[in-house]
Amino acid sequence: MTGSRRFRSTFLHFLPRPVRATALSAGALAACASLTAGCGAIPGATGGSGDGPIKVMTWAPQDTDATNKPGMPAMARAYGKWINSRGGIHGRRLEILTCNDHNDSVGAARCARRAATEGAVAVVGSYSQFGDSFLAPLESAGIPYIGGYGVTNDEFTGTMSYPVNGGQPALLAGLGRALAAACGPVSLVRPDSIAGDQLPALLDSGLKAGGHAPAGDQLAAENATEYGDQAEQALRYASQGTDKAPVKGLTGATATAPAGQQARKGCVVPALGDRTDTFMDSFRRTRDAYPSVRTATVLGSVDQSVINATGGASGPYEGAYITGWYPPASDRRWKPMKRVIDEEAFGDNRIDPADAGVQTTWIAYTVLRAALEKIGEGEVSADTVRRTLDGGLKVSTGGLTPTLRWPYASRLAALGLPRLVNADVSLQVVRGGELVEAEPARGSGIDGITDMTSTLENADLD
Numbered sequence: 001m002t003g004s005r006r007f008r009s010t011f012l013h014f015l016p017r018p019v020r021a022t023a024l025s026a027g028a029l030a031a032c033a034s035l036t037a038g039c040g041a042i043p044g045a046t047g048g049s050g051d052g053p054i055k056v057m058t059w060a061p062q063d064t065d066a067t068n069k070p071g072m073p074a075m076a077r078a079y080g081k082w083i084n085s086r087g088g089i090h091g092r093r094l095e096i097l098t099c100n101d102h103n104d105s106v107g108a109a110r111c112a113r114r115a116a117t118e119g120a121v122a123v124v125g126s127y128s129q130f131g132d133s134f135l136a137p138l139e140s141a142g143i144p145y146i147g148g149y150g151v152t153n154d155e156f157t158g159t160m161s162y163p164v165n166g167g168q169p170a171l172l173a174g175l176g177r178a179l180a181a182a183c184g185p186v187s188l189v190r191p192d193s194i195a196g197d198q199l200p201a202l203l204d205s206g207l208k209a210g211g212h213a214p215a216g217d218q219l220a221a222e223n224a225t226e227y228g229d230q231a232e233q234a235l236r237y238a239s240q241g242t243d244k245a246p247v248k249g250l251t252g253a254t255a256t257a258p259a260g261q262q263a264r265k266g267c268v269v270p271a272l273g274d275r276t277d278t279f280m281d282s283f284r285r286t287r288d289a290y291p292s293v294r295t296a297t298v299l300g301s302v303d304q305s306v307i308n309a310t311g312g313a314s315g316p317y318e319g320a321y322i323t324g325w326y327p328p329a330s331d332r333r334w335k336p337m338k339r340v341i342d343e344e345a346f347g348d349n350r351i352d353p354a355d356a357g358v359q360t361t362w363i364a365y366t367v368l369r370a371a372l373e374k375i376g377e378g379e380v381s382a383d384t385v386r387r388t389l390d391g392g393l394k395v396s397t398g399g400l401t402p403t404l405r406w407p408y409a410s411r412l413a414a415l416g417l418p419r420l421v422n423a424d425v426s427l428q429v430v431r432g433g434e435l436v437e438a439e440p441a442r443g444s445g446i447d448g449i450t451d452m453t454s455t456l457e458n459a460d461l462d
Contacts, residue, residue, distance in 0.1 A: 053095035054088075054380050056368065057115040058361065060127040061103040066274055069127040069149070070350040073098035075361040076125055078345035085344075089372045092380065101128045109133040116141035121382045124368050125361030131155060144386045147364025149357060150325075156417040162389055162406050164363045164397075165325035166423040166452065169415075171298035172202035173452040173459065174323040174425030175269065178438075179296055180210020182321065183267035187234040188215040189279060190271040191222035199271050205459035206452070220272060220279070227275075227282040231268075235283070235290040238266030266293045267321075276301035277310060284316040296321035304329070304354040304435050312433030321438060323425045326363075326400050327449065328437045329354035333399045337362045354435060363397050367404060370395040402451075411453055423452040 058076035060069035073096075080096035083089060097118055099111035108130035115123055116137060124146045128134055131154030138145055139160050148155045150167030179186055186207065190199045196219075204214045216237045220230045270279045276297060287293065299322060307317050327333055338353050340362075345351050351358055371388045372380060395404040401422050409418040426449050429438035437448075 051092065053093040054372065055095045055097060055118060055120045057097040057099060057111070057118075057120040057123045058125050059099035059101050059108075059111040059123065060357065061107075062100045064103040066103045067127075067129070068103075069355075069357040071352055071355050071358040072125055072127055072149075072361045074345065074348055074350040075341075075358045076365065078340055078348070078351065079362070079365045081344040082340045083369070089369065090377055101130065101134070103129065105130040105133040109137060112137035112143075115143055121380055121385050122146050122368055125364030127151070127357055131158075135161065141382065142386065143382045144389060146367050146389075147360055149360055153416075156412075156420045158419065159408075160386065161419050162367065163419055164360060164367060164401060164404060164422060166420055166425070168298065169202055169417060169420065169456055169459075170325070170423040170425050170452045171323045172199065172271070173206040173423075173455045174427070174450065175296060175298055175321065176203040176206020176208075176212075176215075177210050177450070177452070177455060178206070178321060178323065178427045179267050179269070180207045180212035182264065183212075183238075183294075183296075184264040185238050185240060185266040186212070186215040186269060187218055187237045187266070188269045188271060189218045189220055189227075189230055189234050191273075192219035193222055196222070196271075201460050202456075203269065203271075205455050209455050209458070215269065220275075222272070222275065224275065225278065227272075227279040228286065231279065231282040231286045234268045235286055235293055238268050238293045239290045240266070267296050268293055269296050271297065271301065273301055277306060280310065280316040287316075294319055294321070298322060299324045299356045303356050304352060307430055307433060307435065315433070317430045318433065320430050322428045322430065322435060324356060324428050324435070325422075325425060326356070326359050327426055328428055328435060329359075330436065334359070336398065359400075363400055366397050367395050412456055415456060415459065417456075423456060424449050425452055426450075 058073045060072040062068055062070045076096050076098065080094040084093045088094060097115065097120060099114055101107040101111050108128045111128075112123070112134040120143060122144045123138060126145070127149040129151050131152030135145065135154045135158050139158065142160070144160050144162055145155070145158070146162045147164040148161065150163055150165050155161045155163050156167060188200055188203055190196045200215060200217050207213070207215060216234075218230055218234045218237070220227060268283065270276045270283070272279050283295070295317065297320060302317060302322055307315060310316060334353060337359070341351055341353060353359070371385050371393060374388050374393055375384055378384065389406055393405060397404065402424060404422060406419065406421055410421045412418070412420045412423070427438045428435045
């Protein structure tokens with residue numbers, strides 16, 4: 001992609017940090033004593049009680065110079081139309097509110113405040129890189145956040161967050177596990193920042209589980225407009241195989257590739273979030289001199305829309321391994337979602353069934369529907385939706401994820417991710433310009449949908 005963009009890496013916001021205080025200050029409580037004062041809903045109130053519509057919100061950035069996810073609110077509207085055409089839920093219509101966060105912290109906070117003001121009982125299937133800005137207003141209003149995209153740490157720590165996938169931690173661990181069997185030397189290209197310092201440990205947790213040496217650690221400026229030097233160094237490292245010393249600028253690799261890895265193609269893993277495509281522009285111009293190197297990355301840095309925009313089968317991602325959260329779009333388990341799209345949004349080119357944002361929105365609304373059906377004829381409010389989710393509700397997604405439920409703390413609480421309840425990943429490959437299910441290398445440990453919880457438990461993030 002071209003053009004100047006404000007960098008907000010989708011990799012850099014999931015790292016452990018202290019959990020914010022969720023209580024309002026006395027001054028804020030006084031300011032919001034009246035709904036007419038413009039501070040939004042009183043916690044637990046409005047949003048579909050009685051016979052009125054059940055209001056929910058979906059937000060995502062649109063028409064910006066950075067990441068755009070227009071398919072998510074479009075999918076939400078299609079889902080609402082589909083539910084309402086069948087009589088709603090217990091006779092109550094879904095009213096879908098949408099908001100554009102503009103890839104901006106102020107815009108994200110504004111969307112959250114609007115959700116409260118307009119009485120939304122939940123924010124569902126949304127994308128924003130500004131968890132610091134949107135979760136505090138939601139927590140103040142008691143509004144649950146169901147099925148965010150998994151790009152911020154807050155989504156895996158906030159007590160009112162109900163994620164449906166494992167975010168970037170699961171994808172990186174899964175990618176390392178797959179590459180351990182498929183690659184010779186692995187070079188990770190990641191931001192030179194405090195947050196970026198955590199990425200090698202996540203990738204290496206998977207490599208280590210597969211008996212592979214740690215990845216070479218290539219640092220890169222997080223706001224660069226060109227990555228020629230980094231691409232050259234990463235390619236040299238990944239192609240060296242048995243060199244005695246690491247390439248200058250790379251750290252974290254063993255001196256000599258272990259036996260059995262020397263004959264495999266090396267792999268370059270760009271983990272630069274929004275700048276991954278910028279790196280790949282430089283990589284494409286350099287890689288012809290290194291035919292024995294392949295690429296690999298994760299959803300969130302690359303998805304089908306990015307593959308399409310960069311040339312499809314003739315682009316730099318052809319042949320790349322990519323880990324995702326869900327089965328490929330060709331899987332029969334997506335048929336219900338595709339049927340809804342055909343019936344309610346035929347011809348809407350914003351909705352790509354292969355887009356992970358669209359898929360996450362579908363799963364998030366599946367969770368919402370399960371919660372509302374559990375509530376039944378009772379009062380529907382942010383409070384009752386949240387209590388239903390916290391009360392042990394188990395949600396089947398038709399095999400797209402494991403059965404979802406959100407205990408107070410998951411197995412990964414010790415890693416600083418207490419709300420991460422689904423660490424499943426799938427291994428995909430770009431073939432003919434399309435993301436399809438990959439045939440895992442023998443011994444990779446990734447076969448179909450694979451749970452990365454145990455691998456993440458052994459990640460060394462110190």
